Amino acid sequence: MAAVKALNSKAEVARAQAALAVNICAARGLQDVLRTNLGPKGTMKMLVSGTGDIKLTKDGNVLLHEMQIQHPTASLIAKVATAQDDITGDGTTSNVLIIGELLKQADLYISEGLHPRIITEGFEAAKTKALEVLEEVKIKKEMKREILLDVARTSLRTKVHAELADVLTEAVVDSVLAVRRPGYPIDLFMVEIMEMKHKSETDTTSLGSMVVDHGVRHPDMKKRVEDAFILTCNVSLEYEKTEVNSSFFYKTAEEKEKLVKAERKFIEDRVQKIIDLKEKVCGHSNKGFIVINQKGIDPLSLDALAKHGIVALRRAKRRNMERLSLACGGVAVNSFEDLTADCLGHAGLVYEYTLGEEKFTFIEDCVNPRSVTLLVKGPNKHTLTQIKNAMRDGLGAVRNAIEDGCVVPGAGAVEVAIAKTLGTYKHSVKGRARLGVQAFADALLIIPKVCSEFWFDQQETLLKVQAEHSESKQLVGVDLDTGEPMVAAEAGIWDNYCVKKQLLHSCTVIATNILLVDEIMRAGMSSLKG
């Protein structure tokens, strides 16, 4: 009888062997759920949220977020896996699979009477060795466009189907390269992902420009402006209520008329300032002038601006304002007091595009864009979300590759290599910890196994790959089209170094934690139900 029972008769307890069994079972359950989703040939899951939104995905991170996991152990693993995603942006599914497999292998030895503590020691030793191997096999390269394309393609193919992945690859790499500034960390927020429910998914493109998701509101304003100055501002151009409670009094109709006019004067002055600036910079030339305001512009101001050939957009998003000044130059203005020509940005072409009810304004041909837009197109909402999630992972992968300055071969090649090295390393480990090393080595092989699961005989494929590896001394992975071994580097399949590193760390830690649990208790305060 557990001690807790004496204190709280309602407590749920599982001890020792039972606790371990529960944990291992949960980990393997989670593994079973996700194993079909690994790799480029994985299948999708359809998730329907409580409000009826549909998501089609095979991204482990999304899946773990959306599935409401209540089992304590499973949610522990899920949290670690999503933490992996937060840090590196990828490797969630692999994480879950390896944890599950580590526990499965450990279970074999524990059922033969080995103490979990000894296995965890073995895991630790194996992890250190595995990290050494990872250091050895990583390939330092200058991150040229070609290799970044390979990295992005590898990452994207595990998220969406091949044709779409190829389209996205180019877009993702180009946009990261565009926002890259030597000496600064890459700010992925400078890549805006804009969605458009339109055409088909393969029309997704990367634009060296800005897209604002609304259009001009005045019928007289031009829909297309070339060679335009751009003024970004955050100044209200509409009537605002006074903060104190005030009111007007009048005696005659003229007075009333005057009051009405005076009320507008304040705003009209501001509008006039913009118009003056426009006259100054544009003069009689054909240049366009565009005002993008974060606050509102009322119809009367719009009218006045339209009369002078100024195109105005109102209620732009805050992040767009920041990015606008990066994309076209110029400064975002907060007051019109000292408005000069220096505050203006410039764009070669600005045009409006209407799509059903929605309007988009494209700002193109900027001189030195430091911010780009990925225009995601798709016929329906779930496709858009799917692409957006995949894009984020792709962007993360490219950024990781640039920041690491190195990559590791994918397609299970690294895992095979580590397992091989651990196989020889275990002989140098003294005592029973050796078994832990062996378990670790076996567990890693889950990745190449699962990749080829539904297609070929997994054991046969794995053996072929292992044989090829020890013969050729190259890093060999699984070719998922043929089921034959292939040299991952030659096929252009590259994974992120930091993802693998993080993976080895977090898997070992969490597997160790779970193995060392000897009692599960649920004795906390429950909700009102009692």
Place this chain on the structure above:
Amino acid sequence: MDTRGPLAPELPQLLHRSPQPCAWTPGARAGEKNVLSSTAAAQALATLIRPCYGPHGRQKLLVTATGETVCTGCATAILRALELEHPAAWLLREASHTQAESRGDGTAFVVLLAGALLEQAELLLRAGLPRAQLRGSYAAATTEVLATLPSLAVRSLGPLEDPFWALYSVMNTHTVTQTDFLTKLVAHACWAIRELDGTFKPERIGVCTLRGATLGDSCLLPGLVVAGKPCGQVTMVLRGARVALFACPFGPASSNAPATARLSSPEELNKFRKGSEQRIEKQVSQLADMGINVVVVWGEIDEKTLLRADRSGIMVIEAKSRREMVYLSEVLGTPLLSYLVPPLVPGKCLRVYGQELGESLAVVFEWDCPSSPALTLILRGATTEGLRGAEQAAYHGIDAYSQLCQDPRLLPGAGATEMALAKILSEKGRKLDGPEGPAFLAFAQALRSLPETLAQNAGLAVAGVMAEMYGAHQAGNFLIGVGEEGIINVAQEQVWDTLMAKAQGLRVAADVVLQLVTVDEVVVAKKSPTQQQDLNSDSKKAKKCPSLVRKNSFGINK
């Protein structure tokens, strides 16, 4: 050790993930089950739509959630009225909506084709083809179809040709009676509104329904009908109307901030009254001096100002929506003013008069016949149902014409295109080895189901007609389709479909199928509380059998 046995199996319940315990059975089994269940859902939807496909399709009586009774054969309307439970069915519906939004036509085509494709996919999956491979080969087949489609386009609408023959078959699908007459009207309207450089703005043709008389009394009005009502005593201007548009109150201007008149004596009150009257009079006479005799106002209309306007012979119209004002301003070429000052250029038209349309009032702006910038198609009919059908058809016709202006190519209709594609695909498929071969054949089979449906709806002996048609196509005559009395030559009967709509439909249907075949598991979260109230107790039951397509909104099973 003894506690181990009972504890472990409880886990699935502890791990509350989804209401489907079958999700825990690993690998292929759970996956297979799912594709099958989405097939069932898609099938159910397709069965529902099938009788409504084609010119001989039948109608459905819908009782919508608001209690309105609609009799329609339009797939979009039917799908909208359905309450669907299975996510696969949602996807299908969404796909058909996409088609309806972008092309306006071919919704039934999308649903039927997707249903048929999934049915074939089920067979292949049962035979053991892995999902990813099936997806790949279906994708290959789709590319093949889309590549061959343009080569089947045998006719195109010339830039100076009367579009009657091209629009006829499109409208024929949607109307019940007097297709000839209606098509003639629509074709004429499209023809007149089309600009010389070939651009066509579909919004320049308004369609308005007016109950009474018969469909044969429908006519084309060279003008624009705007919802709104004439306010003053001047209710019509029959010659040389000059129009000003105001997006502000018609009367004395008022400030945003609260303003109060502070008057201390009766004299002051009188003075104030007089003053404001003078101002109004000045403003109105300014308008009258410019020769303005029609004023459209979006905003409040002041009684006194209206009286003045009446005296100066200005017709005052209260508009119902800003959107219509903007449109009017575009058509009339006069700005929308925010102060009561006369416009520099007034909008001109021939006549302006109010007209009762059913129960509401409308104002008609009419131009001289040939140079009219906008046309309105006035549909007459005895019943709302008939009118709705005619309106639907008119919109389809206009949509089709605007597509033809972008891409004038036309495909043979009446199922001939599908048969021809099926023939090409199966010829290719037989030569391919590997999984692509069967997938091509399956795609072809799915395409063949469409002419079959047409034949079925026309009440023909399906097997015989299909055999005859198959034979003709095998002999290389790819213009043979299904008609009222058996097979017909499409070119002689003038049955055509637009290439754009067909290509888009194929793509949309294929896309949704490609997505569905890769799904191996459906995870449904708990309904959020708001929805649970709506669906009350039966939502739980429905979740357990997600393939159930619920048709509660029909009100039949209640």
